[in-house]
Amino acid sequence: xxxxxxxxxxxxxxxxxxxxxxxxxxxxxxxxxxxxxxxxxxxxxxxxxxxxxxxxxxxxxxxxxxxxxxxxxxxxxxxxxxxxxxxxxxxxxxxxxxxxxxxxxxxxxxxxxxxxxxxxxxxxxxxxxxxxxxxxxxxxxxxxxxxxxxxxxxxxxxxxxxxxxxxxxxxxxxxxxxxxxxxxxxxxxxxxxxxxxxxxxxxxxxxxxxxxxxxxxxxxxxxxxxxxxxxxxxxxxxxxxxxxxxxxxxxxxxxxxxxxxxxxxxxxxxxxxxxxxxxxxxxxxxxxxxxxxxxxxxxxxxxxxxxxxxxxxxxxxxxxxxxxxxxxxxx
Ligand SMILES: NC(=O)c1ccc[n+]([C@@H]2O[C@H](COP(=O)([O-])OP(=O)(O)OC[C@H]3O[C@@H](n4cnc5c(N)ncnc54)[C@H](OP(=O)(O)O)[C@@H]3O)[C@@H](O)[C@H]2O)c1
Numbered sequence: 001x002x003x004x005x006x007x008x009x010x011x012x013x014x015x016x017x018x019x020x021x022x023x024x025x026x027x028x029x030x031x032x033x034x035x036x037x038x039x040x041x042x043x044x045x046x047x048x049x050x051x052x053x054x055x056x057x058x059x060x061x062x063x064x065x066x067x068x069x070x071x072x073x074x075x076x077x078x079x080x081x082x083x084x085x086x087x088x089x090x091x092x093x094x095x096x097x098x099x100x101x102x103x104x105x106x107x108x109x110x111x112x113x114x115x116x117x118x119x120x121x122x123x124x125x126x127x128x129x130x131x132x133x134x135x136x137x138x139x140x141x142x143x144x145x146x147x148x149x150x151x152x153x154x155x156x157x158x159x160x161x162x163x164x165x166x167x168x169x170x171x172x173x174x175x176x177x178x179x180x181x182x183x184x185x186x187x188x189x190x191x192x193x194x195x196x197x198x199x200x201x202x203x204x205x206x207x208x209x210x211x212x213x214x215x216x217x218x219x220x221x222x223x224x225x226x227x228x229x230x231x232x233x234x235x236x237x238x239x240x241x242x243x244x245x246x247x248x249x250x251x252x253x254x255x256x257x258x259x260x261x262x263x264x265x266x267x268x269x270x271x272x273x274x275x276x277x278x279x280x281x282x283x284x285x286x287x288x289x290x291x292x293x294x295x296x297x298x299x300x301x302x303x304x305x306x307x308x309x310x311x312x313x314x315x316x317x318x319x320x321x322x323x324x325x326x327x328x329x330x331x
Contacts, residue, residue, distance in 0.1 A: 014071035017063075077101075102204075144307055154215040158242045158246075169237070194226065234304045246287070265285075
């Protein structure tokens with residue numbers, strides 16, 4: 001669907017970290033957005049270089065040189081640790097800010113910026129907190145897929161108290177960012193498949209634990225990520241012990257997400273091809289056979305750079321500014 005929304009003055013937008021994978025994707029979405037206009041894009045070591053976004057050449061300035069007060073909206077796609085101080089400065093300069101880093105997310109240790117609590121931008125689940133917010137913490141890519149998939153069970157208190165939710169998930173290589181690493185070279189990744197951060201210590205766990213707990217779940221999460229030899233996409237297989245067998249498990253998901261333009265509940269198991277370059281979470285659910293404890297298996301797929309990063313960031317900005325939520329986003 002095309003959204004025709006015209007503002008007399010477009011919202012001026014700055015992107016910090018525009019040379020990275022997530023930042024480039026945001027530049028592309030902003031350049032195509034009917035109500036937004038890119039006024040600066042910044043980089044660190046690649047300042048002075050040019051990127052292409054939506055067919056346009058965009059010059060990258062040094063982040064230190066960005067005129068924060070020239071933008072009504074700033075996306076920070078800086079690494080965690082480096083982002084929070086820039087988010088603070090951008091908000092103090094008067095911009096609304098969407099932070100893609102983990103710095104202000106639940107479980108990070110601080111969800112406050114300039115004395116105000118920063119809402120978590122898992123749009124479908126936290127939408128009422130976003131209009132009027134000055135700063136929003138955009139979720140991590142794995143947490144987006146996993147928490148959206150779990151929410152219908154948590155909303156109905158159907159997970160078994162104290163039980164472990166098991167998540168085996170795989171991400172494309174852009175999930176690791178643009179910084180070169182030997183283990184991410186083409187010849188190391190192509191035609192191979194491996195687990196990483198094995199031992200339940202991935203940095204996204206704090207965020208998922210905090211949000212599951214906020215949603216009323218009393219569960220451990222056992223999360224094992226894998227590296228997929230593709231550029232983009234996440235597929236998560238989530239195994240959840242539940243209190244009772246459900247005759248029609250999919251109906252729970254269909255009911256909660258009935259009116260959501262970016263959530264697809266499918267009869268068939270999702271695959272990456274169905275979601276890549278789209279701002280959607282696509283998922284399906286089935287009952288596990290041959291186990292004593294009633295158990296559901298949820299499979300969820302997203303594009304880590306779109307619904308898992310830039311797309312959800314723009315979706316959150318649309319809600320913050322009262323624009324149609326789907327404006328400028330590939331459904
Ligand atoms: N990749 C994903 O799938 C994904 C998904 C969800 C959220 N995120 C989050 O989005 C943010 C960006 O991720 P990414 O994958 O796009 O990372 P990336 O490709 O490594 O890009 C990082 C960006 O930050 C700049 N930068 C690096 N170190 C900096 C520093 N010390 N000070 C200021 N700028 C610095 C880089 O500039 P130069 O390139 O010029 O050095 C680049 O523009 C991260 O916080 C990440 O956790 C990423």
